Amino acid sequence: MCVLCYETPPEDHWSDGVSSGTTNEFPGSARYRRTKILSVILASHGLTVSYPGIGPHYVVADHKGATEVAAGLPAVWQTVDRLASREVDVLDPTLLAAIASGVGA
């Protein structure tokens, strides 16, 4: 448990088992990259994602001001289930079209 925030560290997740995914490595770059990808995916559902710079945490928010902190990738999806008005489905053609239209943006 963290002595500052009284939070139990989240379970190790397999997605954290690879140290990097980018060639130009700098501290925290993998987290920022992950945050950027999450932002692209969730934008079509009216959600934003930001990285507070602490551990595996992400801040997920909707446009009405509801905000939750998610500790780790599995917690992000659980938070999204609560905040999004419709299911974020990786096999949803509408989502895929939205992501494709935003690729490179």
Added chain:
Amino acid sequence: MTLLSLPATNNTALGRGGRRGVTLLSGFLGSGKTTLLRRELDRVNDNPPAAILNDFGQMMVDDMLLSVDGERPIVLSGGCACCTRRDDLAQALSGLLDAEQRGYTPRRDHVVIETSGLSDPGPIAFTVANDPVLKHHYALARICVTVDALTGLSSIKHHEVALRQLLAADDLLITKADLVDAEHIRGLVCRLRELNPSATISVTSNGELLQTEPPNAADVGLLRTQFPEHNEHTSGISTLELVIDQPVDWQAFSIWLSLLLHQHGPDVLRVKGILDVQGVGPIALNGVQHVVHRPEHLTGPIPPKTRLVFIVRDIDPELLERSLHTFLAIK
């Protein structure tokens, strides 16, 4: 190494960060698991693994046949280790650690869990990989599944759990090959290969290896020009084999797979392959149902390209492939 890939020496735990390897020996009722395990234990006399037996019935007889150094295996009877006896399995594995630390038993670098014939290997793998204590001491090494040469296909056709066992396998072991002719074996191997292209298939008789069929090219690293290839099955099970030429963005891939498992975990029966990760190099990925093991960095001569095998139920393989490529294209 043996049919169950049990280590012959006592230093293999070093490659798993000091954790003990766990081999799951699964297979439908009467498919020859215990016979195979008896022969395997005979072969590794110098470095015997600990053994845990699980049986659906209350009364066990197999434990008397499977003594290791005079010690009988741990027995979990009266239910399946994937559900009703899941906590007992975790306690049994913890008990092994406790007995070692107290000096009651010698250290075993490997554990074989013979599951009941009705157990689903997925939840058992989840127990090993995610229990807050066990995950620091044990690592899943292989899932070996026995298939009766005579009745195996019928079991798979009529029993859901037999199919789940087959799809979870790293190694498929056809048993009782002496009871059928060579033509029947060839047909069985082809059918098993269709259902689980990522598994090694071995043909055995009375615990002795007769022949081995390596996994499909997509998993062993041979280059494929076709991209991708689909095998449809009437049972709703589909196999998607992917070869991706360019190095993969790990963050995009891991987000995609985690979201896929979050929404469709029960229908993603198997994920296995080697990824060429951008800036990192090759890693091995292994998942059974919703359980994905921590990726393993690979060294040595690994051919470039990402090769992945997905076995899914009621998921359109073309949509799955399109989805993956859409995520990988995110800049």
